[in-house]
Amino acid sequence: AQKITQTQPGMFVQEKEAVTLDCTYDTSDPSYGLFWYKQPSSGEMIFLIYQGSYDQQNATEGRYSLNFQKARKSANLVISASQLGDSAMYFCAMDTGGGNKLTFGTGTQLKVEL
Amino acid sequence: NAGVTQTPKFRVLKTGQSMTLLCAQDMNHEYMYWYRQDPGMGLRLIHYSVGEGTTAKGEVPDGYNVSRLKKQNFLLGLESAAPSQTSVYFCASTRQPDIYGYTFGSGTRLTVV
Numbered sequence: 206a207q208k209i210t211q212t213q214p215g216m217f218v219q220e221k222e223a224v225t226l227d228c229t230y231d232t233s234d235p236s237y238g239l240f241w242y243k244q245p246s247s248g249e250m251i252f253l254i255y256q257g258s259y260d261q262q263n264a265t266e267g268r269y270s271l272n273f274q275k276a277r278k279s280a281n282l283v284i285s286a287s288q289l290g291d292s293a294m295y296f297c298a299m300d301t302g303g304g305n306k307l308t309f310g311t312g313t314q315l316k317v318e319l
Numbered sequence: 320n321a322g323v324t325q326t327p328k329f330r331v332l333k334t335g336q337s338m339t340l341l342c343a344q345d346m347n348h349e350y351m352y353w354y355r356q357d358p359g360m361g362l363r364l365i366h367y368s369v370g371e372g373t374t375a376k377g378e379v380p381d382g383y384n385v386s387r388l389k390k391q392n393f394l395l396g397l398e399s400a401a402p403s404q405t406s407v408y409f410c411a412s413t414r415q416p417d418i419y420g421y422t423f424g425s426g427t428r429l430t431v432v
Contacts, residue, residue: 209361240420240421248407248425249425249426250409250411252420252421252422255420296361298362306364306367307352307364307411307421309354309361309362309363310361311359311360312361
């Protein structure tokens with residue numbers, strides 16, 4: 206069975222600082238994908254970044270980067286230069302079926318402060 | 320470019336009533352999913368479909384049925400609503416998740432009283 210663990214229910218960061226949101230995963234499947242989604246207070250789910258299990262380099266998308274440590278089964282999201290608009294719930298998720306399903310963690314509520 | 324559209328956005332049901340949630344996507348995606356989101360539990364998969372005419376059970380399928388008669392539509396039915404089904408329901412679809420990720424609808428907030 207697949208499992209995603211996010212141990213930080215809530216995080217605070219000051220504007221312009223970097224923040225790391227933790228995610229660990231468990232799967233016996235050698236092929237998998239890791240995703241991060243942002244859910245602002247308006248409720249929609251916004252795709253941020255993807256990392257494949259066979260990707261050699263860490264994924265980056267603008268201010269978002271994924272710190273992928275395969276041996277430790279971790280896929281932490283790093284947000285650089287935080288902005289007030291980054292305040293939201295962040296979900297880590299894993300897909301082991303090539304589209305068969307996506308398993309989510311419980312989320313981390315990020316609050317960016319002035 | 321509408322993406323994934325869910326209807327209705329809000330609904331209040333009485334215990335025992337039935338209803339159908341509609342998810343429509345205009346991106347020609349093969350895969351479609353229904354999730355429910357509850358506080359402190361993230362999103363949990365109810366049912367999913369890997370193509371027109373196919374459906375499969377997810378993590379929490381009890382009390383729900385689905386149909387995928389047309390590629391662009393994925394229907395979620397509640398035959399006899401229970402208060403435990405009070406939740407926010409999200410539909411998602413994808414063509415190739417490793418490149419495009421999954422596209423989500425805006426959600427349906429369902430309250431069963």
